[in-house]
Amino acid sequence: AESFDEVALAPLDVIFKLTADYKADTHPQKVNLGVGAYRDDSSKPWVLPVIKKANEILLKDDSVDHEYLPITGLPEFCNLAGPLILGADSPAVKEKRVVSVQCISGTGANHLAALFLSRFYKFNGAKQAFISDPTWVNHFNIFRNVGVEPLTYPYYDPKTIGLDFDGFLGAVKSAPLKSVILLHACAHNPTGVDPTHEQWEAIASVMKERSHFAFFDCAYQGFASGDLDADAWAVRHFVATGIPLLVCQSFAKNAGLYGERVGALHIVSASADAAARVKSQLAVLQRSEISNPPAYGARLVAMILGQPALFDEWKRDIKTMSGRIITMRKELHRLLTHELKTPGNWDHIINQIGMFSFTGLSPTQCKALIEEHHIYLTSNGRISMAGLTSHNIGYFAKALDTVVR
Numbered sequence: 001a002e003s004f005d006e007v008a009l010a011p012l013d014v015i016f017k018l019t020a021d022y023k024a025d026t027h028p029q030k031v032n033l034g035v036g037a038y039r040d041d042s043s044k045p046w047v048l049p050v051i052k053k054a055n056e057i058l059l060k061d062d063s064v065d066h067e068y069l070p071i072t073g074l075p076e077f078c079n080l081a082g083p084l085i086l087g088a089d090s091p092a093v094k095e096k097r098v099v100s101v102q103c104i105s106g107t108g109a110n111h112l113a114a115l116f117l118s119r120f121y122k123f124n125g126a127k128q129a130f131i132s133d134p135t136w137v138n139h140f141n142i143f144r145n146v147g148v149e150p151l152t153y154p155y156y157d158p159k160t161i162g163l164d165f166d167g168f169l170g171a172v173k174s175a176p177l178k179s180v181i182l183l184h185a186c187a188h189n190p191t192g193v194d195p196t197h198e199q200w201e202a203i204a205s206v207m208k209e210r211s212h213f214a215f216f217d218c219a220y221q222g223f224a225s226g227d228l229d230a231d232a233w234a235v236r237h238f239v240a241t242g243i244p245l246l247v248c249q250s251f252a253k254n255a256g257l258y259g260e261r262v263g264a265l266h267i268v269s270a271s272a273d274a275a276a277r278v279k280s281q282l283a284v285l286q287r288s289e290i291s292n293p294p295a296y297g298a299r300l301v302a303m304i305l306g307q308p309a310l311f312d313e314w315k316r317d318i319k320t321m322s323g324r325i326i327t328m329r330k331e332l333h334r335l336l337t338h339e340l341k342t343p344g345n346w347d348h349i350i351n352q353i354g355m356f357s358f359t360g361l362s363p364t365q366c367k368a369l370i371e372e373h374h375i376y377l378t379s380n381g382r383i384s385m386a387g388l389t390s391h392n393i394g395y396f397a398k399a400l401d402t403v404v405r
């Protein structure tokens with residue numbers, strides 16, 4: 001038989017299918033609450049003013065060429081991206097125990113991290129990693145692709161539409177010693193529910209006790225609270241507690257560089273010597289897959305991180321985005337609670353943080369929103385708050401009220 005004629009038809013990716021369905025929909029009031037991508041109040045993608053400025057500077061700089069980057073990426077980008085999440089005064093950074101590799105955005109960092117662990121982590125038995133239930137849909141394939149079995153730990157309590165802290169902590173306690181545990185650094189996707197500092201401290205002490213490895217995924221630094229340092233609190237607490245860890249970092253959302261694929265992987269090692277050996281092995285893996293990462297986006301981020309005036313402007317732009325999302329949360333909560341008097345409690349809409357809200361809607365109700373109201377969201381009830389604007393939020397609230405009644 002001809003080669004490949006036995007290849008099975010793969011299922012379409014949920015998030016990308018939703019975007020395609022939305023684009024194909026001709027309904028004048030269609031609303032896209034699917035992909036976690038920021039939109040301004042006119043439902044348009046937002047090129048951050050600071051990125052526009054950095055881009056103009058870059059295009060005028062004729063010392064910029066199109067040569068290969070080093071395998072592990074643009075050095076000034078890597079040297080600035082690490083302290084951004086780990087802290088400018090991070091002991092791990094100062095002691096040169098951090099290995100930073102530029103990756104193909106957050107997905108590339110997750111992949112390279114999972115691949116590295118599958119090759120070099122001393123699993124205590126089975127090659128497995130614990131990821132939250134629910135989590136970013138792509139986490140399952142990322143780990144399976146490298147031969148690490150993704151198991152889930154309880155994270156969400158449908159009764160409170162909040163954190164199932166007891167379930168989460170219990171799973172961390174009962175996981176085999178030295179388990180790899182994936183943690184969302186801030187703005188949990190899809191629930192928008194993050195542990196409190198006290199809860200993070202309890203999780204960290206159990207993870208320390210059981211010698212677990214923390215696999216942090218950070219795709220929304222700055223989006224949760226509007227403050228870069230506040231959103232890095234959990235990562236920095238775990239480093240300070242001496243828990244072995246890595247951080248996957250994405251600049252897709254907080255710098256609006258989605259399609260430029262700007263990200264990094266930071267692995268904290270026990271010593272500078274170990275870090276050098278870890279870096280050498282990451283370079284071998286990266287070389288065989290992408291050889292070296294794309295330069296354009298990394299140059300932009302290196303500029304906004306490295307030049308104080310641009311860094312300050314970037315922080316203002318982040319506050320603009322997180323501020324608009326918080327305004328949408330408050331307005332949606334007001335409409336449902338005070339205007340429409342929609343049955344049920346909607347406080348989670350304002351208690352949750354970051355890009356997403358976990359509405360608590362059932363798959364059937366989600367289906368009705370799509371088919372009858374042309375409002376696109378994932379069947380787990382997640383909505384991207386950035387898809388809401390002052391022009392469509394009334395229509396959405398009314399539609400939600402209709403499907404809930």
Ligand SMILES: Cc1ncc(COP(=O)(O)O)c(CN[C@](O)(C(=O)O)[C@@H](O)C(=O)O)c1O
Nearest residue numbers: 015035036105106107136189217219250252
């Ligand atoms: C927790 C998490 N980690 C990593 C990524 C990867 O992001 P990137 O590779 O673009 O840097 C996302 C993006 N997730 C989505 O916002 C989402 O869940 O809608 C969307 O971009 C996606 O790829 O699914 C994410 O939510």
